[in-house]
Amino acid sequence: DAGVIQSPRHEVTEMGQEVTLRCKPISGHNSLFWYRQTMMRGLELLIYFNNNVPIDDSGMPEDRFSAKMPNASFSTLKIQPSEPRDSAVYFCASSLGDRATDTQYFGPGTRLTVL
Amino acid sequence: AQSVTQPDIHITVSEGASLELRCNYSYGATPYLFWYVQSPGQGLQLLLKYFSGDTLVQGIKGFEAEFKRSQSSFNLRKPSVHWSDAAEYFCAVEGGRRALTFGSGTRLQVQP
Numbered sequence: 001d002a003g004v005i006q007s008p009r010h011e012v013t014e015m016g017q018e019v020t021l022r023c024k025p026i027s028g029h030n031s032l033f034w035y036r037q038t039m040m041r042g043l044e045l046l047i048y049f050n051n052n053v054p055i056d057d058s059g060m061p062e063d064r065f066s067a068k069m070p071n072a073s074f075s076t077l078k079i080q081p082s083e084p085r086d087s088a089v090y091f092c093a094s095s096l097g098d099r100a101t102d103t104q105y106f107g108p109g110t111r112l113t114v115l
Numbered sequence: 116a117q118s119v120t121q122p123d124i125h126i127t128v129s130e131g132a133s134l135e136l137r138c139n140y141s142y143g144a145t146p147y148l149f150w151y152v153q154s155p156g157q158g159l160q161l162l163l164k165y166f167s168g169d170t171l172v173q174g175i176k177g178f179e180a181e182f183k184r185s186q187s188s189f190n191l192r193k194p195s196v197h198w199s200d201a202a203e204y205f206c207a208v209e210g211g212r213r214a215l216t217f218g219s220g221t222r223l224q225v226q227p
Contacts, residue, residue, distance in 0.1 A: 004158070031213070033213075033214070035215075042217055042218070042219050042220065043205065043215075043217040044217075045214035045215065048213055048214060050213075055213070056213065056214065059214070091158060091159070093159075098213070100147050100166075100209045100213060101147065101164075101166050103161055103164065104161075104215060105161075106151075106158035106159040106160070107158050108156075108157055108158045109157075109158055
């Protein structure tokens with residue numbers, strides 16, 4: 001099993017540019033999570049999908065952030081326009097089911113730097 | 116709302132010594148508790164989890180954790196640390212939203 005795949009692994013962009021982060025969950029998993037990790041705020045959930053439908057997006061910081069899951073094997077997190085304070089490591093995780101007891105498996109993360 | 120506190124930001128132990136990483140949680144009901152490890156430049160890997168039953172939970176890589184409801188704690192232990200255990204360790208609680216609420220992490224350094 002390839003695990004959760006994220007791309008790119010590193011992204012450097014300038015303020016105001018659009019950034020798209022990509023995630024491929026583990027095959028057969030029906031829940032997908034986007035987390036952000038910063039020094040100041042630690043790890044925090046941005047949004048959670050179940051069966052491709054957004055269930056909880058209360059962690060999405062503002063309208064500049066959007067996430068989609070067009071099918072069971074692909075999700076994107078888009079920031080437009082990007083700002084320096086968006087610099088962080090963004091993790092995608094997936095789980096087999098929708099129960100609290102279903103383990104979340106994390107990808108390697110995308111390190112985003114906004115100049 | 117649930118919260119997790121990891122009081123130790125950084126811990127250094129000698130290789131072969133025992134280890135205990137502290138975790139305290141705040142949650143109104145029975146929590147689901149997790150320990151994850153993050154190696155430099157890597158994602159998070161689940162070490163162990165507690166949902167119910169036996170309060171002493173065994174995980175991978177020789178780690179174990181004990182749930183103590185009276186102390187709202189879920190401390191991680193290992194009897195003998197290896198140099199490869201150097202990493203950052205996160206305690207997390209699942210509080211009903213399916214989202215994991217993480218502690219701030221404890222960075223473990225292992226001295227030869």
